[in-house]
Amino acid sequence: MAVTIGVPRETRPGEDRVAMSPEMAARLRKAGYEVLVERGAGESAYFPDAEFEAQGARLTGRDEALGADVVVTVSPPEDELQKLRPGAALVGFLQPLDRPELARALAERGVTAFAMELVPRITRAQKMDALSAMSTVAGYKAVLLAADALPKFFPLLTTAAGTIRPAQVLVLGAGVAGLQALATARRLGAVTSAYDVRAAAREQVESVGARFVELELDTGDAEDRGGYAKALAEDQQARQVELLARHVAKADVVISTALIPGRPAPVLITERGVEGMQSGSVIVDLAAANGGNCAVTRPDERVRHGGVQILGPTNLAASMPLHASQMYARTVAALLTEFTTDGAFTPGFDDEIVQGACVTHGGEVVHERVRDLVSG
Ligand code: NAD
Numbered sequence: 001m002a003v004t005i006g007v008p009r010e011t012r013p014g015e016d017r018v019a020m021s022p023e024m025a026a027r028l029r030k031a032g033y034e035v036l037v038e039r040g041a042g043e044s045a046y047f048p049d050a051e052f053e054a055q056g057a058r059l060t061g062r063d064e065a066l067g068a069d070v071v072v073t074v075s076p077p078e079d080e081l082q083k084l085r086p087g088a089a090l091v092g093f094l095q096p097l098d099r100p101e102l103a104r105a106l107a108e109r110g111v112t113a114f115a116m117e118l119v120p121r122i123t124r125a126q127k128m129d130a131l132s133a134m135s136t137v138a139g140y141k142a143v144l145l146a147a148d149a150l151p152k153f154f155p156l157l158t159t160a161a162g163t164i165r166p167a168q169v170l171v172l173g174a175g176v177a178g179l180q181a182l183a184t185a186r187r188l189g190a191v192t193s194a195y196d197v198r199a200a201a202r203e204q205v206e207s208v209g210a211r212f213v214e215l216e217l218d219t220g221d222a223e224d225r226g227g228y229a230k231a232l233a234e235d236q237q238a239r240q241v242e243l244l245a246r247h248v249a250k251a252d253v254v255i256s257t258a259l260i261p262g263r264p265a266p267v268l269i270t271e272r273g274v275e276g277m278q279s280g281s282v283i284v285d286l287a288a289a290n291g292g293n294c295a296v297t298r299p300d301e302r303v304r305h306g307g308v309q310i311l312g313p314t315n316l317a318a319s320m321p322l323h324a325s326q327m328y329a330r331t332v333a334a335l336l337t338e339f340t341t342d343g344a345f346t347p348g349f350d351d352e353i354v355q356g357a358c359v360t361h362g363g364e365v366v367h368e369r370v371r372d373l374v375s376g
C-alpha cells in the first residue's frame with residue numbers, strides 16, 4: 001500500500017494558504033505517494049477540489065487527512081494532535097522557538113515533526129526555503145498596502161496640474177522581504193533607500209536600485225555564521241535608533257522587516273521617531289508578529305499616531321494565498337522528495353537538513369535549541 005500524505009484544511013483564523021497545490025500533488029504521486037486532501041482544503045487558496053482530483057489526489061474527510069503517514073500543514077493542527085498517528089511525520093511552520101510547548105506535545109504524541117522555518121539556509125536546501133518564499137510575498141504585499149494607505153502618489157508625475165514628487169520609501173532590514181519591498185516600490189516609481197546592520201546587505205540593496213543608508217555605527221560583527229543578524233549591544237541599539245530617526249523623518253513610507261531569530265524584533269522607530277515624520281506618512285511594520293520594529297505598532301491593526309499611519313500585518317503571505325500556497329507547497333514537496341526512497345519518506349538523521357529541521361522524533365524533542373527552551 002502506498003505511503004499517504006495528508007493535507008488538512010487550515011483552521012487558524014485568516015489562514016487562507018494550504019500546504020499542497022494540485023501541481024505538487026501530481027509530483028508527489030509520481031514519487032509513489034498517495035495524496036489525501038481534506039475536502040475544501042484548497043478552496044481559500046483558489047485550488048478547487050476538482051483540480052486536486054484531476055492530479056490524482058484523493059479527497060477525504062478531516063480525520064483521514066490528519067491520520068496520514070505524513071501530514072503537511074501551514075500551521076500545526078494544535079487542538080487535534082490526538083488525531084495524528086504515533087510514528088507519523090508532520091511538516092509545517094511549527095514555530096518551535098516561539099512555542100516550545102507545542103514541540104513537547106508533538107514529542108509526547110510520538111510524531112516526527114519538521115519545522116519549515118528551521119530548514120538550514122544552505123545551497124542544497126534552497127528549494128526548501130519556505131521562509132524566503134513567504135518573505136518574498138510579504139515584502140511585495142507590504143508595498144501594496146503602503147501605496148494604498150499613502151495619501152500620495154508613488155511615482156514622479158508631470159501633469160498640467162503641476163509636478164508631483166516621487167514618494168521616498170525607506171526599508172529597514174534588507175533581508176529577503178526588504179529586498180522584495182525595495183524592488184516593488186521602485187517598480188511603482190518610488191525613490192528607494194534601505195538600511196541593514198549586516199554589511200553584506202549593501203551590495204544587494206544597490207542591486208535593486210536603492211541607496212544604502214550609511215550610519216556612523218560600527219556593526220562589523222553583526223552577522224552570525226548562518227547569515228542572520230545578531231542582536232546589537234544596548235548602547236549600539238540606542239545609537240542606531242537615534243541615527244535612523246533623521247532618515248525615518250524624511251521618508252513618506254517606511255517598511256520595516258528587521259528580525260533577529262529567536263528574539264523579539266529590535267525597536268528601530270520610537271514614538272518620538274513617529275512624531276518626527278511628516279503628516280501623511282505610512283509605516284508598514286512586518287516585524288509586528290515579533291513585537292514590532294516600531295514602538296507604536298499593534299499587531300494586525302492600523303494605528304493612527306498624529307498624522308502617521310502604522311500598519312502591523314502579521315500574516316501577509318496569507319493575503320496572497322494562491323501564489324503563497326504554490327510557493328510553500330513547492331518547498332514542502334522539495335523536502336519530502338529529497339528524503340523519499342521507494343515511495344516512502346525516509347529522512348536520514350545524519351543529514352544536515354534533517355538535523356536542522358527535525359524538532360521531535362522517537363518521543364523526544366531532538367532539536368538542541370528547542371530542547372533547551374523546553375527544559376529551560
Ligand atoms: P530576517 O527576516 O531574519 O531579518 C530581516 C533583516 O533584518 C535581515 O537582513 C537582518 O540583517 C536585518 N536586521 C536585523 N536587526 C536589524 C537592525 N537592528 N537594524 C537593521 N536591520 C536589522 O532575515 P532574512 O530575510 O531571513 O535573511 C537573513 C539572511 O539570510 C540574509 O543575508 C539573506 O540574504 C540570507 N539568506 C540566505 C539564503 C540561502 O543562502 N539559502 C536564503 C535566504 C536568506
